[in-house]
Amino acid sequence: MDEVVDRKNPPRGETPPDHFYGRVLKPAEMLEHAHYSAVTDVAEELRPWVKRYWSVNWDLAADERYQTATVSEPTINLTLEYGDIGRANTSGAGIWLTGPVTGRRFDVGLFGRGGVIGVNFHLGGTVAFANESPATIRDTTVPARAWFPGIDADLPVHGDLPVHDCLAVGDRLKTEDGLAAVVSAIESWLLSFRPQMTEGYARFRQILVLLDDPTIISLGDLALHSGTSERSLQRLFQDHCGVGVKQILVRARIRDAIAAFDRGWDGAFGELAAELGWFDQSHFTADFHRVTGYTPTEYLSAHKRSGHPQQ
Known part of the structure; x- marks a missing residue:
């Protein structure tokens, strides 16, 4: 596990993870509003298709709102989202698939308490796990079960915690052991597809x-x-x-x-x-x-x- 930012409100001037640069707009400011962790030590069998696993969670004041903005490669992200989060085409907590963003930046509104756990696929990386064309979800977000039927039951990454219990889930993800457990569950699920290089x-x-x-x-x-x-x-x-x-x-x-x-x-x-x-x-x-x-x-x-x- 590496590139872990283990703080909710880092001091001004704190250097963001290297992969933020060019992708997260105003990266140091974003880290003042949310806790971010990333795991780039992907299982060897998955490295050709998966770039990293990441998590963001926040606990903001009642009157506080913050909008994150990213400009990433037009990749696909699989996300497990809990608590308070606002963006287009989703309706709160759940497991989502966000397609390649090709227009402007990708904005997400943070408020209250909540978080996201994500799988960032390499460009084209989903071809090893699903037969769907990435073009079908370009510039939109769909329930992950549209591509992965049964994912809600097959990916029990929260263990005994309900997905809507954002405080408990967020606290667990702030520890290395907690995030490692989630990543382990995700990797086991991905490996069950037996991805093959074409x-x-x-x-x-x-x-x-x-x-x-x-x-x-x-x-x-x-x-x-x-x-x-x-x-x-x-x-x-x-x-x-x-x-x-x-x-x-x-x-x-x-x-x-x-x-x-x-x-x-x-x-x-x-x-x-x-x-x-x-x-x-x-x-x-x-x-x-x-x-x-x-x-x-x-x-x-x-x-x-x-x-x-x-x-």
Whole structure:
């Protein structure tokens, strides 16, 4: 178990887990409102498909509201949610499947007492566990039983605790042993599917590695570096993650920009835009705003207004 943030209200300036950068907007501020833990030590048999397990729980004052915002890869998350939480397409506590987010950021409203336990699949990772196409749940959330019939009975991760007892569940998840027990139950359930590597997914994983290269900014670039035709790339991405290649490339570079800002970028926006592959600052600003809801200037100003200067 690693990358555990074991505190409800960390001091200002506390460094968030590395994987927050570029994904969680205003990451230090988020950690002042909720307790976060992550487990990246995934069982070896599941590592090709599962990136990490994570949990967030909160206990806010009666008049307090906080909205988290993330810009992640268009992956799929399986979540067990309890207590008070507000977002589109869900109705409170339960087990949910959130599809690849391709539009703007993904917002969740926190209030009262509650929490989430999640399985973050790699891009395309659900193909080993369900026959459903990721495109069918793009930009939406559905009950997990839509893909996994019987999951409510097959995944007893809370033991003797009811899912709506958010205080008891949250207290349990704040301990390493408690979170480890939940992860163990989830992994046993996933392993029961006996996931198998396919030739198509193996090829897809090789191509995904190239997305970490900030110089790859177009479908043509990816085709050239991967030795794969543009049509084959489009088919691979559609089949495995239900999202077009161009959308994933733009979001990957936007995440790079967010991470740069959160880590203390103090250069010109045009310089960062050029470094990440945009031809001009105006297109960079437009893409950044479309995905995050902020212009670069607004995002940096939000840091200062919240009392969280760049890290």
